[in-house]
Amino acid sequence: MQLTSSPRPQQNLQEIEAQLQQLPDFRPQLVVLPEACLCFGAGDKRQREIAELPGVGPMQDGLAELAKRFNVWLIGGTMPLIDNVDDTKFSAASLVFNPQGECVARYNKMHLFDVDVADKTKSYRESHWTEAGDSVVTVTTEFGTIGLAVCYDVRFPELFRALRNAGADIFVLPSAFTQVTGNAHWHVLTRARAIEQQCFMVAAAQAGEHENGRQTYGHALVIDGWGRILAETETLQPGLATALVNTDSLHKIRQDIPVAKHFNRSKKVIHASTER
Numbered sequence: 001m002q003l004t005s006s007p008r009p010q011q012n013l014q015e016i017e018a019q020l021q022q023l024p025d026f027r028p029q030l031v032v033l034p035e036a037c038l039c040f041g042a043g044d045k046r047q048r049e050i051a052e053l054p055g056v057g058p059m060q061d062g063l064a065e066l067a068k069r070f071n072v073w074l075i076g077g078t079m080p081l082i083d084n085v086d087d088t089k090f091s092a093a094s095l096v097f098n099p100q101g102e103c104v105a106r107y108n109k110m111h112l113f114d115v116d117v118a119d120k121t122k123s124y125r126e127s128h129w130t131e132a133g134d135s136v137v138t139v140t141t142e143f144g145t146i147g148l149a150v151c152y153d154v155r156f157p158e159l160f161r162a163l164r165n166a167g168a169d170i171f172v173l174p175s176a177f178t179q180v181t182g183n184a185h186w187h188v189l190t191r192a193r194a195i196e197q198q199c200f201m202v203a204a205a206q207a208g209e210h211e212n213g214r215q216t217y218g219h220a221l222v223i224d225g226w227g228r229i230l231a232e233t234e235t236l237q238p239g240l241a242t243a244l245v246n247t248d249s250l251h252k253i254r255q256d257i258p259v260a261k262h263f264n265r266s267k268k269v270i271h272a273s274t275e276r
C-alpha cells in the first residue's frame with residue numbers, strides 16, 4: 001500500500017480502511033502498510049507521547065480490527081512502541097496481524113536513518129528518539145515465510161541474508177524513502193535484495209508531500225524472486241500495488257542458481273600494497 005500519512009493516527013486509520021475497501025477478492029492476502037503509516041512527521045516528542053505498550057492502545061486495536069474485518073494478513077508498517085512506561089526512546093515496530101486480528105510478531109527497525117540528504121529536511125537523526133532493534137524476525141503463513149525489514153534496512157544485505165537463512169520467501173519492507181534517495185536508489189536496492197536472496201519483495205511506501213514539508217518517494221512495489229517488478233503504484237497518491245504471488249516459483253530459481261549453497265564467507269583478507 002502507498003499512503004501520504006499525516007501526524008494523526010485516527011485519520012490515517014480511516015485512509016487505510018478506504019484503501020482496504022479496494023482490495024481484490026482473493027484470499028489469503030498479505031497487505032503491507034508503509035513506515036510510520038499511523039503517525040508521520042509528528043516530531044519525536046509527539047511520537048513518544050502516543051507510543052503504546054505492546055498489545056495495548058488505539059493504534060494496535062485499530063490495525064487488529066482492520067486485519068480481522070478484511071480477513072487479511074496485515075503488516076502494520078511501523079508504529080512507535082515502548083516496553084516500559086518510563087522508556088525515553090521508542091521502537092519503530094513493525095507488527096504482524098493474522099486474519100483473525102491477532103498480533104503474531106513484532107520486528108523493531110534495526111538500522112536507523114542518521115543520514116544527511118540534499119533535500120529540504122537535510123539532516124535525519126532517527127536514533128535521537130528511536131531505539132534500534134536487535135532481532136531478525138520471520139513469520140510462517142499458509143503462503144510462505146515472511147521476513148521483516150523496514151526502509152533504510154534495505155541498504156544492509158546482511159539482514160536479508162539472515163532472513164533468507166531463517167527461511168524467508170517474502171520480504172516485506174514498509175518504507176518512507178526520501179524523494180532524493182528514492183529517485184537514485186529505491187528500485188535498484190529493492191530489486192537487488194530480491195534477486196540476491198531469491199525472495200519476493202513487497203515494499204510499501206510513503207508518497208508525496210507531507211504536512212511537515214517532507215517529500216517521500218512513493219513507488220510501492222511487488223517484486224518476484226527473479227527481480228521482475230510485478231506491480232508498482234504509478235502516482236504519488238495513496239493506492240495499492242497488487243500482484244498474485246505463488247512462492248512455488250522460487251523453487252526453480254533457487255534450484256537453477258543455488259546461491260544459498262554457494263555462499264562462502266571469505267576466510268582471508270589480502271591487502272595488496274603498491275608501496276615498495
Ligand SMILES: O=C(O)CNC(=O)[C@H](CS)NC(=O)CCC(=O)C(=O)O
Nearest residue numbers: 036040041113151152176177178181
Ligand atoms: O520519521 C518518520 O516519521 C518515519 N520514518 C522515516 O521516515 C525513516 C526514518 S527518518 N526514513 C527512512 O528510513 C528513509 C530511508 C531512505 O530514504 C534511504 O535509505 O535513502
